[in-house]
Amino acid sequence: MTENKKQNIEIESKLYALTNTIINLSERYQKGDLKENFFQKSIKAVMNDLLKIHFRLREQNILLSEILEKTNLTIKYYQALDIINEVSSLNYASKLYQKGLNYSKTLSTSLLELPGITSNITSSFITLLDVMKLEFFEDIELLDKLFDELIVNIRKFPGLEKLEVQINKMHNYLLNNKNKFMKNKNFRSLIEDDLYKIYKEFQNKLNIQR
Secondary structure, three states, X not given: OOHHHHHHHHHXXXXXXXXXXXXXXXXXXXXOOOOHHHHHHHHHHHHHHHHHHHHHHHHOOOOHHHHHHHOOOHXXXXXXXXXXXHHHHXXXXXXXXXXXXXXXXXXXXXHHHHHHHHHHHHHHHHHHHHHHHOOOOOOHHHHHHHHHHHHHHHHHOOOOHHHHHHHHHHHHHHHHOHHHHHHOHHHHHHHHHXXXXXXXXXXXXXXXXX
């Protein structure tokens, strides 16, 4: 058996197990066997594992639809996805309610979109870091747009509110010190180091380091 075939079988097995775990958790919660807090934490943990499967599929250029069809898992998988999105929506709605804001389901992010959003966030971070390494950089407007792009992408991924605050603070700090950023190489290096730390925190939070 080739290594690729072994990896495919492992992915199929994990996807099958995770899908059924989500459905079983939901059924037990509906019956009252699980407390809400435990149910939500369990779903979140399984969601993270499922997200890792999505990343592996992207890395190996494997279509999810092919895996689902091969394992006869299509219906159950999308049932599990609905459960995840419902739990995410309820959590998000609760947070907004506590802040006195209205909630719209259109704000909920599907698990299917997260790998793509993660890729965009990573690209935004790397572009910003590359720009900061340029020795003669004077286009603050470009830097401003890159930070805005990063923040927009960060907001699309649930659970990164603290990182968004950190990035916003850095963005505003740079705008208030743009002359120093352009002329002082040491100052720029410090900002670059701080941004890299936020980038590593993003990777650690999602546990997707390669």
